[in-house]
Amino acid sequence: MKIGITTTVPVEAMLAGGHTPVDLNNLFISHARRADFIERAERNGYPVTCCGWVKGIYGAVLSEGIEKIVAVMQGDCSNTQALAESLELHGVEIVPFSYPFGRDRRLLREQLAVFCRRMGTTMTEAEEMRLILAGIRKKLQIIDDLTWQDGRINGFDNHIALVSASDMFGDPDAFERELDRLLEKASRKKAPVDFQHAIKLGLVGVPPINPDIYDCIEQNEARIVFNEVQRQFAMLDSASDLVEQYANYTYPYDISGRIADIKEQIRLRGICGIIHYVQAFCFRQIEDLILRKKLSVPVLSIEGNYPGPLSAQNRLRIETFTENIKLARGSE
Numbered sequence: 001m002k003i004g005i006t007t008t009v010p011v012e013a014m015l016a017g018g019h020t021p022v023d024l025n026n027l028f029i030s031h032a033r034r035a036d037f038i039e040r041a042e043r044n045g046y047p048v049t050c051c052g053w054v055k056g057i058y059g060a061v062l063s064e065g066i067e068k069i070v071a072v073m074q075g076d077c078s079n080t081q082a083l084a085e086s087l088e089l090h091g092v093e094i095v096p097f098s099y100p101f102g103r104d105r106r107l108l109r110e111q112l113a114v115f116c117r118r119m120g121t122t123m124t125e126a127e128e129m130r131l132i133l134a135g136i137r138k139k140l141q142i143i144d145d146l147t148w149q150d151g152r153i154n155g156f157d158n159h160i161a162l163v164s165a166s167d168m169f170g171d172p173d174a175f176e177r178e179l180d181r182l183l184e185k186a187s188r189k190k191a192p193v194d195f196q197h198a199i200k201l202g203l204v205g206v207p208p209i210n211p212d213i214y215d216c217i218e219q220n221e222a223r224i225v226f227n228e229v230q231r232q233f234a235m236l237d238s239a240s241d242l243v244e245q246y247a248n249y250t251y252p253y254d255i256s257g258r259i260a261d262i263k264e265q266i267r268l269r270g271i272c273g274i275i276h277y278v279q280a281f282c283f284r285q286i287e288d289l290i291l292r293k294k295l296s297v298p299v300l301s302i303e304g305n306y307p308g309p310l311s312a313q314n315r316l317r318i319e320t321f322t323e324n325i326k327l328a329r330g331s332e
């Protein structure tokens with residue numbers, strides 16, 4: 001059965017139970033009628049002052065006839081409960097999942113066990129699936145390395161590969177074939193000559209609703225070499241079991257884990273600036289002030305609202321940000 005997911009959840013349990021996970025964010029943003037999905041949500045009573053991703057998911061579920069979704073009630077989005085309740089009105093079945101505050105492993109194990117039961121499988125079968133998917137996660141790791149080590153895979157392709165790990169296209173074999181194609185294409189390329197001197201930036205925060213942000217950054221002689229949240233979705237760090245894998249995942253817990261991860265990657269990847277993407281009307285915008293305080297490199301916050309191209313104002317702000325980094329480099 002096709003089951004929609006509102007964010008990354010234990011995909012191993014869904015696949016072990018014989019279901020086809022569908023990441024509703026990816027379904028919405030890649031759909032030709034994505035603007036209609038948002039319009040439908042607003043017509044049905046969603047406020048204009050609600051996040052575009054939430055409205056897009058709502059519209060996508062109803063328009064695409066998704067009958068069941070997994071909704072993460074703790075650790076993802078403060079709007080998910082209301083989203084789930086408004087979908088229930090239309091007969092959509094809701095399966096809740098929660099990431100326990102404070103990464104409590106006992107509670108996380110219990111959540112995983114309950115989730116496995118709801119998916120019609122067991123922890124043992126889900127663990128077996130974890131081992132099968134480990135080969136795919138290794139390939140994602142190589143893709144990520146090729147992005148920051150020599151630029152043979154650009155920031156946008158890195159973003160698409162990593163963000164798609166949440167549902168693995170609902171078909172891990174097809175997903176792996178797509179990763180193989182990307183790796184094969186990269187193996188035939190030479191590393192871009194200007195890569196070593198390019199301004200290396202990290203993109204942190206929720207995945208951007210305006211994907212042309214990557215082109216805009218490259219047009220300014222800079223490159224995204226780190227997609228923070230997308231990399232977390234891909235779960236590249238090795239783990240001994242499902243509990244450890246989902247406890248290592250930084251995104252649903254407190255921000256200190258995310259900051260430690262971002263700092264480590266800034267150091268490892270030689271990143272000289274961070275772009276913090278924030279979504280209009282998202283509670284996570286508050287985290288911007290913490291990131292600015294805790295990170296030692298310049299931070300530019302870019303806000304998006306509706307899907308489509310970046311605004312002229314955001315393009316200008318990116319241009320100014322990269323120019324300032326270039327000037328600071330020149331004066332060193």
Ligand code: SF4
Nearest residue numbers: 051053077206279282
């Ligand atoms: S961008 Fe923020 S408000 Fe919107 S779905 Fe994501 S976490 Fe929720």
